[in-house]
Amino acid sequence: MSEEMRAYGGAVAAPERRTVIVSSMASDSHTWNLVYLELLVGELGFDVVNLGACVPDELLEAECLSRRPAMLVLSSVNGHGYQDGLRVIGRLRAFEPLRGLPVVIGGKLGVGGPLTEEETGQLLLAGFDAVFDDHQGAASFRKFATALPGAAAQLPVPVEGK
Secondary structure, X not given: OOHHHHHOOOOOOOOOOOEEEEEOOOOOOOOHHHHHHHHHHHHXXXXXXXXXXXXXXXXXXXXXXXXXXXXXXXXXXXXXXXXXXXXXXXXXXXXXXXXXXXXXEEEOOOOOOOOOHHHHHHHHHHOXXXXXXXXXXXXHHHHHHHOOOOOOOOOOOOOOOO
């Protein structure tokens, strides 16, 4: 038995997997997008906590404070992601321990189609680390997520359309 194996009681310690929280916001009752994100984030080497649909702001805050995730992924399908996102990020960033938490938002964020550059900029200025419109596809999200500490960086990032 090697020195390493003896040091760990006969077993090799696996690297610690970080947790990512996937959630909708209070006004969004859709779940299929959350299941897709749960699978996608899991493929990137993270443990995933899926809070589900219609998540109250207070629950989102409490889960982030107690779990201290590697990232929070907010998803919207109903088109109110822009409005809900501005409210939620303001609340999250008000907590000192959550100011450095990577928080991203994506999906159908506006009822009138894709967000304008100005609206995307407002979400970033409000405190989001990235904004992924539903027309972008998953490649840019994968690239962002694989750069986080705890991601399985050895996984290839597929190029969409190839």
